[in-house]
Amino acid sequence: MIVVxxxxxxxxxxxxxxxxxxxxxxxxxxxxxxxxVLAINDGSPDNSQVIxxxxxxxxxxxxxxxxxxxxxxxxxLQLAVNTIDTPYFLICDPDDTLEPDAVRxxxxxxxxxxxxxxxxxxxxxxxxSTDKDYTYAYNREFVTLLTNTVYHHGTAAYNDLFFIDxxxxxxxxxxxxxxxxxxxxxxxxxxxxxxxLSLLTAEKVIxxxxxxxxxxxxxxxxxxxxxxxxxxxxxxxxFKGVINQAERRxxxxxxxxxxxxxxxxxxxxxxxxxxxxxxxxxxxxxxxxTFLDRLKPYDKDIxxxxxxxxxxxxxxxxxDSILMGKVGSKAVYQNLKKKMLKEFRENQAKRNA
Numbered sequence: 001m002i003v004v005x006x007x008x009x010x011x012x013x014x015x016x017x018x019x020x021x022x023x024x025x026x027x028x029x030x031x032x033x034x035x036x037v038l039a040i041n042d043g044s045p046d047n048s049q050v051i052x053x054x055x056x057x058x059x060x061x062x063x064x065x066x067x068x069x070x071x072x073x074x075x076x077l078q079l080a081v082n083t084i085d086t087p088y089f090l091i092c093d094p095d096d097t098l099e100p101d102a103v104r105x106x107x108x109x110x111x112x113x114x115x116x117x118x119x120x121x122x123x124x125x126x127x128x129s130t131d132k133d134y135t136y137a138y139n140r141e142f143v144t145l146l147t148n149t150v151y152h153h154g155t156a157a158y159n160d161l162f163f164i165d166x167x168x169x170x171x172x173x174x175x176x177x178x179x180x181x182x183x184x185x186x187x188x189x190x191x192x193x194x195x196x197l198s199l200l201t202a203e204k205v206i207x208x209x210x211x212x213x214x215x216x217x218x219x220x221x222x223x224x225x226x227x228x229x230x231x232x233x234x235x236x237x238x239f240k241g242v243i244n245q246a247e248r249r250x251x252x253x254x255x256x257x258x259x260x261x262x263x264x265x266x267x268x269x270x271x272x273x274x275x276x277x278x279x280x281x282x283x284x285x286x287x288x289x290t291f292l293d294r295l296k297p298y299d300k301d302i303x304x305x306x307x308x309x310x311x312x313x314x315x316x317x318x319x320d321s322i323l324m325g326k327v328g329s330k331a332v333y334q335n336l337k338k339k340m341l342k343e344f345r346e347n348q349a350k351r352n353a
Contacts, residue, residue, distance in 0.1 A: 002315070007035040007103055008084040010091045013044045014077040015054070019095040020303035022052045026097035026214075029232065032104035035085070037063045040079060043070030048094075051326040074183035074190035081178050086259040088348050089175060091168035091191070095216045098170075102212040106237065113150045116177045116192075116202035120170030120212035127218050134211055138164040141174045142309050147209040153202060159255040161205055166195035177201050184241055187234030192263075196242050199345040200249050200256065229284065232267065236287045239263050243294050254301035258309070261295055261324065264288065271340060272347070281344050285337045292323060292333065 002299070009027060013020065027037055053061040055247060068079065071300060076100045080089065080252060088110060090178045092098055110118040124133040138145055143160040152160050168191045177198045183190050199205070271284055295302065302324055 005036045006088050008086045008089040010080040011039045013048050013094050014044045015046050016094040017046045017048045023094045028060045028105045029100045031101050035103050036351050038066045040076045042076050067253050072186040073188050075185045078183040088172050090172045097187045097214045099212045112204045115204045115206040116174045117205045118172040119207045121209050122169040122213040122215050123211045124217045125214045145207045151205045166192045189235045189238045227273045227275050229280040255305050257298035257301040258305035299328050342347045
């Protein structure tokens, strides 16, 4: 009997031979057999292809491979979205693993609810450690998601979904919800594009608090630990891309624009940890200003949510209020640049001492 898979597990692969077998073995331990694996070798210079070939040969009904020139994470997602023919897909980064029930739980929830996106909790795991830390995969400081409950686009409850961590872990997407998304090449963080634009398109989303994926959070080279000029510059470009594509959609919840402003704030704070030249630092600050400029037309959407959720002090709230507006924003941002450049120079001096 030929079983037609319902889920494609997409694995973007670049320089991960140390972790790849553990990732693949977690697929073989799945309690559901309703999936195939699409391993996409993004021009990896290590021995990852040898490992891929081994699993393709041993399990040809499960593992499939595409080899391509290096184009970055976004190019892999674009190829995957254009290639897969299953109704659903999920992404598992090659240094991460799935829990044995991951496919079964996510697929069962998706099918019973007809959800466009099905989201699970996850656990943080660490290099050279057996520790495992559970996380709900959303910011519980602001919202509490109901497990096994369908969220409908256009309702007030749907706003809470914008506090979900956009990383790909334990997220099952209907293929159609991502069909019209464009992913940039040569940058990381493109999982943000997939999540936020899919969330704008989806009609129904369901969440479970069962941990279904294990995220190796402290691997050297992980995008979460990369504080280079290239990484942050790419991150800003990705979020500008999110806005560019969001503006082509209709019925955008105002909270989306608030979350984009908070992304601006997060990247602004990241500049304090940048490892780069002073010239590159100033380029980042200028690039961030162009992102802020894209958000200003939506200040009336941003302000109510900022007032509701922000825990900043009075001075920072006042500054942010001006930054969001059309009057005084440029002057305030110029002063902010001077202040942060001074901090950057002080941090550089400490590193070089």
